Amino acid sequence: MARNTDPVCKMCRREQMKLYLKAERCFSPKCPIDRDALPPGMHGARRGKQSEYGIRLREKQKLKRFYGILEAQFRRYYTLATRSPENTGEQLLSILERRLDNVIHRLGFASCRGSARQMVGHGHILVNGRKCDIPSMLIKPGDVVKVKTNERSLKLARESLQRNLVRVPDFLEVTNNGDQPEGRMSRLPNRQDVDERIIEIREQLIIEIATR
Numbered sequence: 001m002a003r004n005t006d007p008v009c010k011m012c013r014r015e016q017m018k019l020y021l022k023a024e025r026c027f028s029p030k031c032p033i034d035r036d037a038l039p040p041g042m043h044g045a046r047r048g049k050q051s052e053y054g055i056r057l058r059e060k061q062k063l064k065r066f067y068g069i070l071e072a073q074f075r076r077y078y079t080l081a082t083r084s085p086e087n088t089g090e091q092l093l094s095i096l097e098r099r100l101d102n103v104i105h106r107l108g109f110a111s112c113r114g115s116a117r118q119m120v121g122h123g124h125i126l127v128n129g130r131k132c133d134i135p136s137m138l139i140k141p142g143d144v145v146k147v148k149t150n151e152r153s154l155k156l157a158r159e160s161l162q163r164n165l166v167r168v169p170d171f172l173e174v175t176n177n178g179d180q181p182e183g184r185m186s187r188l189p190n191r192q193d194v195d196e197r198i199i200e201i202r203e204q205l206i207i208e209i210a211t212r
Contacts (some may be wrong), residue, residue: 004070008114011065013037015058019066020197022112028090056209059202067096068113072138076131078210081126089189089203097171097189100127100145106195107174107183108166109147109157124153139185146182169193 008022018031035105050058064074081091096102101116102126110116117135119125125132127139139145155164160166161181168174171189176187194201 003200004068010040013040015062015065017062017064018197020112022114022165040207044199053209056205057207060157060209062198063096063201063203063206066113066195066201067099067102067118071098075210078207092206093191093194093201093203094189095138097169097193098138098140098173098194099135100125100137100139100184102137103145103172103183103185104209106166106169107145107170107172107181108161108164109181109183111160111163111165115156119156124148124156129163141185144182146180146186149180154181167196169195 011019036129077092077095080095081088084091101113101120104110104116104119105113110119121133123131123133124147126148127137128144147153171185171187171193173184173186
């Protein structure tokens with residue numbers, strides 16, 4: 001299972017915006033963006049004007065880093081989005097919101113998408129009553145996502161829920177089945193359901209560079 005192991009704060013500095021990759025640290029004074037940190041590299045303070053291609057590339061990189069996906073995965077999701085008769089950019093965002101690791105995070109069971117990816121990979125999550133260890137699995141309306149009943153799994157979810165760093169979107173429902181945190185996707189996400197922390201992403205520019 002491939003993943004990006006670059007320093008996550010360096011990614012935020014490169015994009016010059018918060019990507020919320022480190023949970024509570026992103027809300028603390030330690031966040032480099034709050035301290036006006038320069039882009040990484042010896043010439044970070046002297047970066048010139050971006051080209052039209054560079055502007056579109058940066059938008060694509062923001063999206064990939066925010067959701068924790070690599071180029072091959074992005075291409076697969078883009079191809080899937082182009083098959084829909086709806087707006088391709090909005091469909092791409094909808095697909096990314098349906099990823100299991102993203103759903104776990106937005107339900108509040110994990111404080112960031114990296115933690116959610118780890119929870120899924122370590123087998124702490126059940127989808128429709130069956131263990132799933134594939135973070136990229138696309139959840140469908142009606143699917144029920146639960147945390148396993150063993151103490152380690154429940155502890156991880158409860159700690160995240162107590163921090164209350166995440167607002168649950170309208171397309172997801174959270175229920176408590178006894179002491180077992182549980183969530184359900186009620187409908188497909190749309191453009192308004194995209195994480196409000198990245199709502200300003202310009203998906204049209206991403207589509208323009210993806211079609212090249």
